[in-house]
Amino acid sequence: MAKLTITRADFFASIQDMGRQRTQHLGLAQSGVADEYSFFRANYLVGNAVTTPVIEVITGFFSLTTDSPVTMALTGADMSARVNNAPLSPWQSFVLMPGKVLELNNTTGRGIYSYLAVKGGFDIPLSFKSASTVVRENLGGYHGRTLAAGDVLTTILPRPLGPTLATPADQIPQFDKPLKLRIMPGYDHDNFPEESKKVLFTSEYATSNKMDRTGIRLSGPPVIWGQGDILSKPVALGVVQITNDGTPVVLLKERQSTGGYPMMGVVSRLDLFKLVQAFPDTPLHFSLADPVRLRSELMRFYNFWGLP
Amino acid sequence: MKIEVLSEFSYLIRFPGDKTCLPEPITLGIAAQLIRDAFDDTWVEVVPVFADLLVTLSGRSFIDGEDPESIISGCLEKLERQDEVLVEPRVIEIPACYDEEFSDDLEEIAEKGGISIGEAVRLHTEQTYRVYAMGFCAGFAYMGDLPDPLRQPRRSSPRTKIPVGSVAIADFMTAVYPLAMPGGWHIIGRCPIPLFNPHDQDNPTLLRAGDKVRFRPIDRDEFYKLKAKWRN
Numbered sequence: 001m002a003k004l005t006i007t008r009a010d011f012f013a014s015i016q017d018m019g020r021q022r023t024q025h026l027g028l029a030q031s032g033v034a035d036e037y038s039f040f041r042a043n044y045l046v047g048n049a050v051t052t053p054v055i056e057v058i059t060g061f062f063s064l065t066t067d068s069p070v071t072m073a074l075t076g077a078d079m080s081a082r083v084n085n086a087p088l089s090p091w092q093s094f095v096l097m098p099g100k101v102l103e104l105n106n107t108t109g110r111g112i113y114s115y116l117a118v119k120g121g122f123d124i125p126l127s128f129k130s131a132s133t134v135v136r137e138n139l140g141g142y143h144g145r146t147l148a149a150g151d152v153l154t155t156i157l158p159r160p161l162g163p164t165l166a167t168p169a170d171q172i173p174q175f176d177k178p179l180k181l182r183i184m185p186g187y188d189h190d191n192f193p194e195e196s197k198k199v200l201f202t203s204e205y206a207t208s209n210k211m212d213r214t215g216i217r218l219s220g221p222p223v224i225w226g227q228g229d230i231l232s233k234p235v236a237l238g239v240v241q242i243t244n245d246g247t248p249v250v251l252l253k254e255r256q257s258t259g260g261y262p263m264m265g266v267v268s269r270l271d272l273f274k275l276v277q278a279f280p281d282t283p284l285h286f287s288l289a290d291p292v293r294l295r296s297e298l299m300r301f302y303n304f305w306g307l308p
Numbered sequence: 309m310k311i312e313v314l315s316e317f318s319y320l321i322r323f324p325g326d327k328t329c330l331p332e333p334i335t336l337g338i339a340a341q342l343i344r345d346a347f348d349d350t351w352v353e354v355v356p357v358f359a360d361l362l363v364t365l366s367g368r369s370f371i372d373g374e375d376p377e378s379i380i381s382g383c384l385e386k387l388e389r390q391d392e393v394l395v396e397p398r399v400i401e402i403p404a405c406y407d408e409e410f411s412d413d414l415e416e417i418a419e420k421g422g423i424s425i426g427e428a429v430r431l432h433t434e435q436t437y438r439v440y441a442m443g444f445c446a447g448f449a450y451m452g453d454l455p456d457p458l459r460q461p462r463r464s465s466p467r468t469k470i471p472v473g474s475v476a477i478a479d480f481m482t483a484v485y486p487l488a489m490p491g492g493w494h495i496i497g498r499c500p501i502p503l504f505n506p507h508d509q510d511n512p513t514l515l516r517a518g519d520k521v522r523f524r525p526i527d528r529d530e531f532y533k534l535k536a537k538w539r540n
């Protein structure tokens with residue numbers, strides 16, 4: 001058992017796992033890691049079950065120390081990590097020794113969400129079968145809130161440190177590339193004017209700085225609904241909703257379970273893991289996609305990680 | 309009813325109805341339960357909201373066995389075969405104090421509806437509401453329909469924080485805020501009992517979609533007594 005002390009958490013760092021299931025009909029948020037690929041990889045590198053809770057750090061400015069040697073791995077966004085001022089290579093496991101400080105510094109433009117896994121996992125009570133933090137519901141994670149300097153996290157078991165592992169270069173994602181988002185048409189898609197659909201699927205859009213764990217607003221030509229208010233509907237992960245001024249907003253894991261804006265369809269889940277990592281002003285295009293094809297692709301992804 | 313393939317692992321089931329003629333929430337509630345039972349341990353979310361039901365399954369549902377879409381069709385056929393509703397909705401009573409201490413917008417609502425404050429409270433408490441959906445935040449129930457004189461659009465500028473327990477109205481709906489949240493609804497009272505209890509992991513919310521709800525007016529004394537009782 002090791003004690004990790006958070007020494008800096010300036011922005012938004014929280015405990016996350018795969019999020020909650022079977023609770024959206026009670027109004028609870030799904031929550032969970034924004035980028036499942038980087039999350040699974042971080043756990044894999046330290047020999048954990050890939051869905052073990054980790055620390056999700058948004059845009060760096062985070063540091064911690066340990067009271068005994070721990071095997072850790074850092075994946076996701078490149079935040080110029082250092083251990084006692086020596087650059088740390090991400091996407092591979094390493095041992096953090098007592099007295100050393102692991103720092104995630106400023107952003108590099110390559111990614112938004114970093115994942116820090118520790119061998120053995122954190123001793124965090126589950127709330128509705130998940131450790132994922134939802135601040136507005138005061139649920140999960142570290143007393144239902146984001147991590148702050150002075151917080152102490154305990155690892156679950158004393159574990160042998162084990163070998164360190166690295167990620168093959170071709171399996172480290174590039175987070176600074178233009179995006180192609182595949183949309184499965186649904187919800188109100190068929191009721192949008194033809195011209196508006198054409199605008200969405202042929203124009204260039206870009207991510208904006210209006211982003212958080214609930215969703216990302218996009219900039220680009222407005223998509224006009226031009227009809228009256230609609231009845232609220234249940235909101236799936238990755239919905240593209242169109243606000244009153246025509247702005248597309250992609251809804252993420254911490255979204256509310258109902259939504260009253262017209263919705264164009266759902267973005268491929270695998271594409272979402274790239275979208276969340278995109279810096280503001282990353283160009284992107286939408287295309288229409290077949291859900292059955294995307295389903296096979298998603299099932300292959302989960303199978304790769306040994307998940308059903 | 310129409311089943312739409314929504315995403316990799318999700319379906320959207322659309323029930324006939326619109327804002328002026330909504331399906332009975334208990335019908336969606338029964339459909340939701342039939343679907344949960346049919347998929348047993350492979351459903352992830354079954355979420356009824358007004359006239360739509362979102363079904364999200366685990367990848368395992370697609371590996372072998374019957375096509376999930378035909379399992380859902382089977383559930384909906386079973387639902388239609390039921391001539392009468394076999395499950396009666398629960399009726400939940402919610403104590404609410406409409407004292408001016410808790411009802412910032414009640415006077416304005418009454419004035420706009422051309423009625424007295426007492427009349428507004430009477431109208432709000434005499435109606436039996438149905439829970440059309442749970443959403444917005446944990447334990448938040450969208451209930452309707454509000455009597456006509458109480459109907460007003462949302463406030464043009466939302467409040468940054470609505471206190472826990474606030475009884476609020478907007479459009480044709482009423483709700484109680486389970487958590488302190490920002491919101492644009494009009495505040496007309498306050499409920500002293502919790503709508504969301506995270507320590508009850510099996511049954512954390514007072515309300516569920518399909519429930520029937522009535523508000524019982526209470527005075528400030530009873531409000532604080534109930535509040536103290538629930539604190540312990």
